[in-house]
Amino acid sequence: MTRRLRIVWTIARRDYVAAVFSRLFLFFILLPLVFGLIGGILGGINAGTHDDGPAPIVAVSGDAVTFDMLTAARGRLAGRIPGFDPPHLVREPGRNPRAAPGGAVVAMVDGGLDRPHLVVSADAPPDLAGQIALIVEDARATQRPGGSGLPRIDITYAARPASTRVETRHEAQIGLAKGAQYVVLVLTVMLAGRLLSSFVEEKSNKVIEVLAAAAPIDTIFLGKLLGMTLFAFTCVAAWTALLLGGTLAVAPHALAHVPVPAVGWALFAPLVLLYFTSSFLLFGAIMLGIGAQTSSPADIQTLALPTTLIQLAVFGFASFDAARPDHWVGRAAAIFPWSSALAMIPRAAELPALLPHLLALAWQTAWLLLSIRFAARRFRTGVLNTGGKTTRASR
Amino acid sequence: MTGLAVDARGLVKLYDGVRAVDGVDLAVPRGSIFGILGPNGAGKTTTLRMLLGIIDPDGGERIVLGEREPLKAAPHVGYLPEERGLYPGMTAREAIAFLGALRGLPLAEARRRAVRLLEEAGLGEAIDRPIRALSKGMAQKVQLLGTIVHGPRLIVFDEPFSGLDALNQERLEDLIRGQVAGGATVLFSTHVIAHAERLCEQIAIIKGNIRFNGTVAEARGRLAQRVRLRTRAAAGPWRAALPADAASRNGEWNFALPPGGVEPILKALIDGDAGIEALSIERPSLHDAFIDLVGSDDMGSDEVPE
Numbered sequence: 001m002t003r004r005l006r007i008v009w010t011i012a013r014r015d016y017v018a019a020v021f022s023r024l025f026l027f028f029i030l031l032p033l034v035f036g037l038i039g040g041i042l043g044g045i046n047a048g049t050h051d052d053g054p055a056p057i058v059a060v061s062g063d064a065v066t067f068d069m070l071t072a073a074r075g076r077l078a079g080r081i082p083g084f085d086p087p088h089l090v091r092e093p094g095r096n097p098r099a100a101p102g103g104a105v106v107a108m109v110d111g112g113l114d115r116p117h118l119v120v121s122a123d124a125p126p127d128l129a130g131q132i133a134l135i136v137e138d139a140r141a142t143q144r145p146g147g148s149g150l151p152r153i154d155i156t157y158a159a160r161p162a163s164t165r166v167e168t169r170h171e172a173q174i175g176l177a178k179g180a181q182y183v184v185l186v187l188t189v190m191l192a193g194r195l196l197s198s199f200v201e202e203k204s205n206k207v208i209e210v211l212a213a214a215a216p217i218d219t220i221f222l223g224k225l226l227g228m229t230l231f232a233f234t235c236v237a238a239w240t241a242l243l244l245g246g247t248l249a250v251a252p253h254a255l256a257h258v259p260v261p262a263v264g265w266a267l268f269a270p271l272v273l274l275y276f277t278s279s280f281l282l283f284g285a286i287m288l289g290i291g292a293q294t295s296s297p298a299d300i301q302t303l304a305l306p307t308t309l310i311q312l313a314v315f316g317f318a319s320f321d322a323a324r325p326d327h328w329v330g331r332a333a334a335i336f337p338w339s340s341a342l343a344m345i346p347r348a349a350e351l352p353a354l355l356p357h358l359l360a361l362a363w364q365t366a367w368l369l370l371s372i373r374f375a376a377r378r379f380r381t382g383v384l385n386t387g388g389k390t391t392r393a394s395r
Numbered sequence: 396m397t398g399l400a401v402d403a404r405g406l407v408k409l410y411d412g413v414r415a416v417d418g419v420d421l422a423v424p425r426g427s428i429f430g431i432l433g434p435n436g437a438g439k440t441t442t443l444r445m446l447l448g449i450i451d452p453d454g455g456e457r458i459v460l461g462e463r464e465p466l467k468a469a470p471h472v473g474y475l476p477e478e479r480g481l482y483p484g485m486t487a488r489e490a491i492a493f494l495g496a497l498r499g500l501p502l503a504e505a506r507r508r509a510v511r512l513l514e515e516a517g518l519g520e521a522i523d524r525p526i527r528a529l530s531k532g533m534a535q536k537v538q539l540l541g542t543i544v545h546g547p548r549l550i551v552f553d554e555p556f557s558g559l560d561a562l563n564q565e566r567l568e569d570l571i572r573g574q575v576a577g578g579a580t581v582l583f584s585t586h587v588i589a590h591a592e593r594l595c596e597q598i599a600i601i602k603g604n605i606r607f608n609g610t611v612a613e614a615r616g617r618l619a620q621r622v623r624l625r626t627r628a629a630a631g632p633w634r635a636a637l638p639a640d641a642a643s644r645n646g647e648w649n650f651a652l653p654p655g656g657v658e659p660i661l662k663a664l665i666d667g668d669a670g671i672e673a674l675s676i677e678r679p680s681l682h683d684a685f686i687d688l689v690g691s692d693d694m695g696s697d698e699v700p701e
Contacts, residue, residue, distance in 0.1 A: 209478065214497040215466065
């Protein structure tokens with residue numbers, strides 16, 4: 001057993017060093033920056049789209065004169081201040097001034113121009129209160145040039161109902177789960193592809209013959225999988241350091257808004273790492289089994305698309321109902337070995353129970369061992385067990 | 396522990412129902428140089444791969460260094476496959492150390508030995524160069540050193556001389572002798588008979604199954620000695636004294652040495668005034684024995700002895 005472990009480590013170390021000192025590593029490290037750049041560009045486009053969208057609606061309770069003065073002030077300010085996009089004002093004389101704004105209305109002005117009172121919903125844009133205050137002051141200045149001497153506008157921020165807070169937290173956890181699933185998928189697809197191509201390269205440069213004479217095939221496969229897993233951990237560590245470092249440098253307060261998963265970060269992070277490992281190993285074992293049947297990089301290119309599509313289909317299955325992991329689809333995805341790891345991530349984000357994770361990891365490990373056995377058997381019978389240069393015609 | 400490094404009995408390997416190896420028996424004594432000879436496609440490589448545990452036989456059994464499962468003996472075995480394979484990005488030192496570590500050598504020790512072996516082999520300047528930057532011959536040497544870095548008790552070479560120039564073939568022969576002098580057993584396959592004739596104490600000639608198993612002398616001894624005769628006269632009464640199997644080609648007679656020796660023929664040649672230009676009694680070579688055993692049809696262009 002010790003000898004086997006040493007061989008596993010020897011092969012893993014070789015593959016790890018080869019991967020870290022390859023151009024691939026630089027590509028992997030830069031990947032989040034590329035994604036960040038694309039995200040930034042798309043975000044900018046999105047933000048631009050929002051700028052052109054409808055302005056928020058503010059209800060004005062009270063008489064028509066006040067409403068007309070406020071509307072006139074709004075128009076003046078919009079013409080005077082470049083880029084000023086004031087909210088739409090609608091007159092709602094019958095509206096209960098104590099009721100929190102809702103629906104399309106994000107704020108309400110009450111009390112006329114003498115004692116203006118603004119109630120702002122939690123969903124309102126952050127600069128809305130300032131804009132309303134400006135409109136009210138302009139209307140007052142028109143009414144009483146030279147200064148009104150009236151009290152400043154009174155602003156109340158409506159609290160979000162408790163149920164909404166829970167809903168928002170749940171939504172944030174779903175977002176966290178989807179994000180983690182996505183990262184695990186991207187890593188798995190890329191590393192499994194790398195594993196496959198390196199294995200075919202090994203076959204083509206005949207190193208595999210030397211390996212097969214020194215150790216059982218399943219030991220070799222384990223070594224290769226371990227090497228790639230360690231490479232993935234290095235990438236994840238580098239990404240995390242970059243992300244944390246970047247966030248702390250640019251927006252240190254943003255970390256306070258990161259949603260807390262149901263099992264807590266202390267368990268969620270290692271669980272996601274374990275599920276990534278499990279997902280990669282399960283797909284990797286299959287990739288090695290597929291790689292065993294191919295003989296050239298051209299074969300790999302032929303197989304690359306369908307295998308990626310299968311992985312995406314599994315991802316789709318696993319994330320089909322990420323918002324409700326206890327739905328039957330979620331349960332089925334958690335049971336199917338190749339989607340199990342991905343499907344369990346939303347559970348860790350949204351449900352606090354730990355036992356299902358222990359069971360899932362044990363289940364996935366059992367399938368991993370079976371997969372490696374199967375792949376090794378296919379390799380022995382499909383590749384090593386060929387006649388090579390033997391010409392049967394001579395017999 | 397037996398006196399055999401390899402003991403294989405009745406090895407059978409089927410490919411798509413065809414018997415590529417059909418009941419091969421091999422007994423390789425410890426500390427010997429044993430050659431497996433055969434034409435291309437005779438099953439040499441398949442036999443070696445079965446002995447190494449790379450593939451399993453469909454019949455028969457093999458015991459390697461006392462182990463029924465050959466991979467259990469892997470730490471004490473070195474293997475140089477016919478189609479050489481190294482990681483192109485690895486340095487010469489790391490490549491050798493990796494091969495040693497695969498066989499159970501601690502990595503630090505494997506690196507130390509790799510440096511020593513490379514320097515001894517005159518490849519000191521290649522220690523930190525990647526394999527892809529080495530010539531084909533140098534890369535072959537690196538792999539050869541990787542085969543022996545862990546001090547194996549059994550070294551298996553599959554066609555070790557292919558691709559090497561005459562000088563390096565001679566060096567490899569010296570290395571093989573050196574390893575055996577150090578206590579190792581060497582088992583190698585070849586279709587180049589001259590190497591086996593120079594190196595081996597024992598050989599097996601294989602073509603699907605074993606056609607011959609014994610010493611080189613025994614292989615030669617299977618064939619009678621040949622007589623070559625050239626005369627000035629093309630015909631005469633002396634021709635009646637030649638054996639029935641005598642055949643003439645380009646004015647030269649060739650026949651097996653008769654049981655009564657060459658003297659009665661010599662007397663008839665002199666009495667018949669044949670005019671003897673040349674007469675020689677030739678001992679058959681291993682090549683002759685090989686041709687006799689496997690048939691000349693199976694000899695490809697590579698099989699011409701050096």
